[in-house]
Amino acid sequence: MKKKMNKSKSKISIYPNRRCHLNKKGAEQILAVYWFLILILIAGGIFAMVYVFYHGSYDVRDVEANIMINKLADCLSEGGYLREEFFNITNETFLLNKNNFLEMCHLNFNVEEKWEDEEQYYVEINIYNFGEINKPIFEISEGNKNWEGFCELQDDKEYEKLVKCVRKRFYSLDEEKNQYLIEVLSIIRKTEKNVK
Amino acid sequence: MLMKKRGVLLVENIIFIVLNIVFLTILILFLFKQGSGAVVLEQSYAKNIALLIDSAKPIMEIHLNMEQAIKVAKKNNVEPDEIIKIRDNEVIVKLSEKGGYSYSFFNNVDATAYPKDEFYVFIINEKENE
Numbered sequence: 001m002k003k004k005m006n007k008s009k010s011k012i013s014i015y016p017n018r019r020c021h022l023n024k025k026g027a028e029q030i031l032a033v034y035w036f037l038i039l040i041l042i043a044g045g046i047f048a049m050v051y052v053f054y055h056g057s058y059d060v061r062d063v064e065a066n067i068m069i070n071k072l073a074d075c076l077s078e079g080g081y082l083r084e085e086f087f088n089i090t091n092e093t094f095l096l097n098k099n100n101f102l103e104m105c106h107l108n109f110n111v112e113e114k115w116e117d118e119e120q121y122y123v124e125i126n127i128y129n130f131g132e133i134n135k136p137i138f139e140i141s142e143g144n145k146n147w148e149g150f151c152e153l154q155d156d157k158e159y160e161k162l163v164k165c166v167r168k169r170f171y172s173l174d175e176e177k178n179q180y181l182i183e184v185l186s187i188i189r190k191t192e193k194n195v196k
Numbered sequence: 197m198l199m200k201k202r203g204v205l206l207v208e209n210i211i212f213i214v215l216n217i218v219f220l221t222i223l224i225l226f227l228f229k230q231g232s233g234a235v236v237l238e239q240s241y242a243k244n245i246a247l248l249i250d251s252a253k254p255i256m257e258i259h260l261n262m263e264q265a266i267k268v269a270k271k272n273n274v275e276p277d278e279i280i281k282i283r284d285n286e287v288i289v290k291l292s293e294k295g296g297y298s299y300s301f302f303n304n305v306d307a308t309a310y311p312k313d314e315f316y317v318f319i320i321n322e323k324e325n326e
Contacts, residue, residue, distance in 0.1 A: 032212065039219055046223060054230045060243045067250045068302060108285045108304035121302060193299060 059194040061164035065186040068107075069168050072123060072184050075105035077172040087174060094127070094138045101142050109143055114192070119144035122187040130171070130179035137180075147187045161195045164188050234268050238297035241265055242289040245280065245309075245318070246301040249287070254305055254322040263314040265291055276311040 076083060086096050086104070096104060111120045122143035126136040151165035167185045174180070230236070241262065248258055262279070269279050272292040281288040285304070290296040301307075306321040 036215075039216075043219065043223060047226065050227060050230050054233065054236050058239060058243055060247060063247055064250065064302075067247060070251070071303065102304070106304045107302055109302060110285055111300045112286060112298055120300075190300075 056196045057194050059161075059164075061188040061190060061194050062166065064190075065164050065166035065188050066168075068121075068123065068186040068188070069166055069184045071107070072105060072125065072186070073168075073170055073182070076125070076127075076182060077170070080171075080173055082172050082174050082180065084175075094140075096138075096140055098140065098142070101140055107142075111190070112193075115190075118189075120189040122147045122185075124148070124185040126183045128181040128183070130181055133181060136183075143187070144189070147189055148185075151185075151187065162189070162191060164194075232264065232268065234272060234291040234295055235297075237265055237268055238289045238291050238295055241280075241291075242287050242297045242299040245287045245289070246299040248318065249282075249301045249305065249307050249320065250303045252303065252305065252307075252318070252320040254320055256318075256320040258318040258320070259312075259315045260318065261314060262311075262316045265289070266311070266314055268292075279311065280309045280316060282307050282309055 076086060087094055101107075102109065107123075109119055109121045122141070122145060124141040125139065127138040128136050147163045147165075150159065150163045153159035153162065154165060165185065165187045167183065169181060169183045172180050172182055245260070248260070252258060265279060266276050269276065269291045272295075274290060274293060279290060281290070285302070286298050286300045288296055288298040304323060306323045308319045308321075310317055
């Protein structure tokens with residue numbers, strides 16, 4: 001009887017161990033398959049992300065619009081004073097006009113062939129007497145005015161990439177120390193080359 | 197018996213580690229290749245140069261380090277003096293025989309570019325007709 005008990009005990013003690021050993025090896029193999037599946041998934045994800053990142057376009061329009069504003073500011077004002085060649089202090093008139101604006105500010109709005117029919121830039125300058133910012137004493141604009149309307153839509157996610165609008169203000173003086181507020185709006189489209 | 201079992205385990209582990217290393221190496225090589233590809237560099241350099249010219253003023257000389265671009269261009273059989281062309285107010289960067297990327301600048305200046313060692317020199321002058 002004791003012998004029988006021993007035999008049955010040994011059977012019980014052997015089988016679970018053996019089963020356990022087999023299960024562990026099988027589980028390891030299954031886990032290895034899953035491990036490589038996970039690696040493939042991660043690799044796929046990284047490839048996709050890298051592809052999207054490097055095949056997209058760099059959006060430099062914001063920088064471009066800021067450079068344009070700096071250029072216009074340099075064109076209108078030097079050392080904090082309105083440039084004499086643009087502002088006649090005796091008549092209090094501005095000598096800038098639509099015909100000479102681009103030439104005097106050294107701007108060229110020609111773009112690549114693909115956009116030949118449609119100007120990609122728009123600039124607007126408003127000059128106010130200090131303290132009277134409701135009505136500008138001088139205003140001038142150049143480029144494609146259609147883009148101005150898109151600036152308000154920039155808050156909308158769907159239209160935020162259509163154009164880039166940058167608006168900046170600065171102050172300047174004339175020779176008699178009269179103060180002026182100058183507001184410059186710069187808009188760059190070039191969507192096809194900056195957004196994908 | 198025990199020795200044999202341990203040996204099998206070691207081989208399995210080594211294969212597993214080697215495969216992982218191979219996987220990671222391929223991934224890193226892919227990332228580096230994508231980052232230094234001709235298409236990516238062409239766009240990046242063209243826009244950079246256009247913005248440089250936009251913010252430049254007449255009688256300026258700009259030296260731009262283009263070591264990476266020159267290396268890629270040489271690999272793709274493009275001569276260093278053919279990498280950058282400035283036509284009217286458009287910068288064209290070419291780093292492969294079939295490629296090329298252009299971007300326009302708004303600064304109305306006369307810009308010329310030529311290679312000098314691993315640099316490219318940009319000369320900004322006023323336009324003659326002004």
